[in-house]
Amino acid sequence: MPARSPPSPRGSRPTITDIARAADVSKSTVSLVLQGSPSIKADTASRVREAADALGYVYNRGAADLRRQASNTIGTVINDLTNPFFAELLVGLERSLAEHGYVTLMAHTGEDLATQQRVLASMREHQAAGLILCPAFGTPEELLQRILWWRIPVLIVVRPVGDEGLDFAGSDNEAGTYAATKHLAERGHRRIAFLGRVGGGPVYELRRRGFARAMGEHVLAVEDEWLIDIPPTREGGRAGVRAALALRNRPTAAICYNDIVAFGALSELGEQGLRAGSDFSIVGFDGIADGAHSNPPLTTVSVNPARLGASAADLLLTRLREPGSPPLRYLAQPQLIVRQSSGWAEGTKPASAATPPSEH
Amino acid sequence: MPARSPPSPRGSRPTITDIARAADVSKSTVSLVLQGSPSIKADTASRVREAADALGYVYNRGAADLRRQASNTIGTVINDLTNPFFAELLVGLERSLAEHGYVTLMAHTGEDLATQQRVLASMREHQAAGLILCPAFGTPEELLQRILWWRIPVLIVVRPVGDEGLDFAGSDNEAGTYAATKHLAERGHRRIAFLGRVGGGPVYELRRRGFARAMGEHVLAVEDEWLIDIPPTREGGRAGVRAALALRNRPTAAICYNDIVAFGALSELGEQGLRAGSDFSIVGFDGIADGAHSNPPLTTVSVNPARLGASAADLLLTRLREPGSPPLRYLAQPQLIVRQSSGWAEGTKPASAATPPSEH
DNA sequence: AAAAGTCATTGGAACGTTCCAACTTCGTCT
DNA sequence: AGACGAAGTTGGAACGTTCCAATGACTTTT
Numbered sequence A, B: 001m002p003a004r005s006p007p008s009p010r011g012s013r014p015t016i017t018d019i020a021r022a023a024d025v026s027k028s029t030v031s032l033v034l035q036g037s038p039s040i041k042a043d044t045a046s047r048v049r050e051a052a053d054a055l056g057y058v059y060n061r062g063a064a065d066l067r068r069q070a071s072n073t074i075g076t077v078i079n080d081l082t083n084p085f086f087a088e089l090l091v092g093l094e095r096s097l098a099e100h101g102y103v104t105l106m107a108h109t110g111e112d113l114a115t116q117q118r119v120l121a122s123m124r125e126h127q128a129a130g131l132i133l134c135p136a137f138g139t140p141e142e143l144l145q146r147i148l149w150w151r152i153p154v155l156i157v158v159r160p161v162g163d164e165g166l167d168f169a170g171s172d173n174e175a176g177t178y179a180a181t182k183h184l185a186e187r188g189h190r191r192i193a194f195l196g197r198v199g200g201g202p203v204y205e206l207r208r209r210g211f212a213r214a215m216g217e218h219v220l221a222v223e224d225e226w227l228i229d230i231p232p233t234r235e236g237g238r239a240g241v242r243a244a245l246a247l248r249n250r251p252t253a254a255i256c257y258n259d260i261v262a263f264g265a266l267s268e269l270g271e272q273g274l275r276a277g278s279d280f281s282i283v284g285f286d287g288i289a290d291g292a293h294s295n296p297p298l299t300t301v302s303v304n305p306a307r308l309g310a311s312a313a314d315l316l317l318t319r320l321r322e323p324g325s326p327p328l329r330y331l332a333q334p335q336l337i338v339r340q341s342s343g344w345a346e347g348t349k350p351a352s353a354a355t356p357p358s359e360h
Numbered sequence C: 001a002a003a004a005g006t007c008a009t010t011g012g013a014a015c016g017t018t019c020c021a022a023c024t025t026c027g028t029c030t
Numbered sequence D: 001a002g003a004c005g006a007a008g009t010t011g012g013a014a015c016g017t018t019c020c021a022a023t024g025a026c027t028t029t030t
Helices: A016-023 A027-034 A042-055 A061-068 A084-099 A113-125 A141-149 A173-186 A202-217 A234-246 A259-271 A289-293 A305-321 B016-023 B027-034 B042-055 B061-068 B084-099 B113-125 B141-149 B173-186 B202-217 B234-246 B259-271 B289-293 B305-321
Strands: A073-078 A103-108 A130-133 A154-157 A167-171 A192-196 A227-229 A253-256 A281-286 A299-302 A329-332 A335-337 B073-078 B103-108 B130-133 B154-157 B167-171 B192-196 B227-229 B253-256 B281-286 B299-302 B329-332 B335-337
Touching: A016 A027, A016 A042, A027 A042, A061 B061, A073 A084, A073 A113, A084 A103, A084 A259, A084 A289, A084 A305, A084 B084, A084 B103, A084 B113, A103 A113, A103 B084, A113 A130, A113 A141, A113 B084, A130 A305, A141 A154, A154 A305, A167 A173, A167 A305, A173 A192, A173 A202, A173 A253, A173 A281, A173 A299, A173 A335, A192 A202, A192 A234, A192 A259, A227 A234, A234 A253, A234 A259, A234 B289, A253 A259, A259 A281, A259 A289, A259 B289, A289 B234, A289 B259, A305 A329, B016 B027, B016 B042, B027 B042, B073 B084, B073 B113, B084 B103, B084 B259, B084 B289, B084 B305, B103 B113, B113 B130, B113 B141, B130 B305, B141 B154, B154 B305, B167 B173, B167 B305, B173 B192, B173 B202, B173 B253, B173 B281, B173 B299, B173 B335, B192 B202, B192 B234, B192 B259, B227 B234, B234 B253, B234 B259, B253 B259, B259 B281, B259 B289, B305 B329
Parallel strands: A073 A103, A073 A130, A130 A154, A154 A167, A167 A329, A192 A227, A192 A253, A253 A281, A281 A299, B073 B103, B073 B130, B130 B154, B154 B167, B167 B329, B192 B227, B192 B253, B253 B281, B281 B299
Antiparallel strands: A103 B103, A299 A335, B299 B335
16 A cells, blocks of 8 residues: 555646545556556456546646657648648648547748748657648758758658658649640630749649640640749739730630639639630639639639548658658549539530539 | 766757756756756856757757646637638637747537547647637537636637636627628618528527618518528528529528628529629628639628637737636627629619729 | 855756556466 | 466656755855
8 A cells, every 4th residue: 555645735636646545556556547558457447547537637648748758749830721722631631630649739830931940840849749741932951851850750741842752742733734734625725824823833843744744735835925923822813814814815714723823813704704614714723622612613623632631641640650661652643623614615615515514 | 066977878869967968067057048047157058058059959848848837838629620711710829829939739620529529638638728719519518617627728719608707709790790781781782681500509699680780770671581591601602592592582682691601602693693793792701811802702791810810819828827817808890891792782873883893 | 254145056856657677466286 | 385477556767847945156244
């Protein structure tokens, strides 16, 4: 029977020591019970559990983590939650982590490099077991090297950086815009614009390349001025449409860097009295949920953001389980979802084909 | 001079003890330096700092928290990140918390009560210093009482629960829909529908009441069938518009429970070949960023979600500073933003008034 | 010259866990 | 009867901090 220590001061939370005293066992026993160890007799265990309930015990994970030299916290840094793509990604991510008993330490950078650096350092101090990072635009590869040097597992999402053997979850950008462009070409469009930030990094580069390849295969020229340089925002989408409509050799359709650019484009078309799908065609990229209910509903290349997030989480958890394995990689195969924003080019609509049917 | 202990094993992180050894001081001194204590001589301090850098020291916040019996983690539980309103709220929240040196432990419930309970318990185990909670639909008041009993400061956002003296940050829902309805009435609309979940809790109730009050003041009847019962989603918005258009005494405008319902409504109007703003008017609620770039841009009652989030964070931080103060409360005064989705009712447009000017 | 203060530094006991090694008990095998 | 093993339990040393009380080396005051 353990020596009895004075009761813990009123007001402070009970600890395993208090439970031990109440259940008349040692604190080691309490700890074992809490961990569900099979080597504790059933009735001792239930006695302990009752005492714990009675005292309103709450497990102190911080203390346990300190002793175990481990944690179940995953740091996640997102740069633009305002984009539903990232919000949906985060939802999938968090859900998968939670299912596996991990907890999400979330930080938002707003594409700011200094903020990004700060939050990463903070997550390190918090002993995060792993990191999921969608690098802000312009993140130097050197930062990634430094994180690796921290010896904390990190998974990069969406935006590849460097060509190092880092764990990565993203989508096949080139294939995505290829499919989108092919779709437009098959609907009779010959002059197709591409709306995105020129020199916007590897993702932009790949998406533009898929566009160019599909144009080439359909023997369509790509005039320089069809590559319209806009920020990847809703405003950007508006500006892009304005620019496209002003061209002398005016395109009849546009591939957008992502869905929110496409939304901006839809908005501007409306403002100009044009209807997307008949007067001009728009295709987005990402497959965010809103696309099904925009005006008109958006044809887009879906990477299924929530699933991408879940896969990212799973990849990181795999890495935690097997620290030594070679670089992990998940490339979502994007899927073209045809809705009403893309239609047949002037005069090319086959007699049989009606406006693409609504999904509803 | 402290007794020299063996060097820490290769591979494990250096601790203040290692730094102490390297800088030839005691670990107490190192700790004081790290905290920026003024009572350490400047050159000792810099010697310590150099040693820390050299060894690649990283502060172990978990250990410190254990000893200090405090943490700088704030648990935040959101139920629908897929709604940009909450995403923007979270951004404002996280930013404000980060600015004050706090870190956000984020969890997503998807309106699921069991999940909500689980994540709250987990946050308690993680010794969160405070909680920010947007209660899932149907959260029993009893749960809130239990959290209070945990003696951990909690701030409720957006959805009031009970009439207890809980800290709360939200918006003036009644005033919001009042302004929206008044706006439509002034534009000549006599038959106005309200799209939302009937019996959807206090927020719905207040918004409906503001609607009813404004209708009354303009001596407009509200027929029961104009209170259209739909889920607060994009699909709901679509269904709501379909229902409204099918009524024998067909409304000419609708107030939507929130912006995403309004987006669904815009989408359905488009699908029916109608243009919001001229053929039918739509007003949303929340003021999410996308509203400025929908098709057409959305007239809405803005509560400025990001600012609301920031205020919520500030309120909780105030509570942490002054545990004893009376209940804190922030009610955002919503602001009507008139864009193109609301126009003059048939035949009532004054000669002078053009279509409301675009914001751009 | 002793007493009293300051200043800079230090030892060591916490904080609430985990987990190893040790210790009882008890039943079973020789 | 003694040796052995298994089952159940326990003491106590970690984990990396913080912070109180104490110490020693100087000044200043009396």
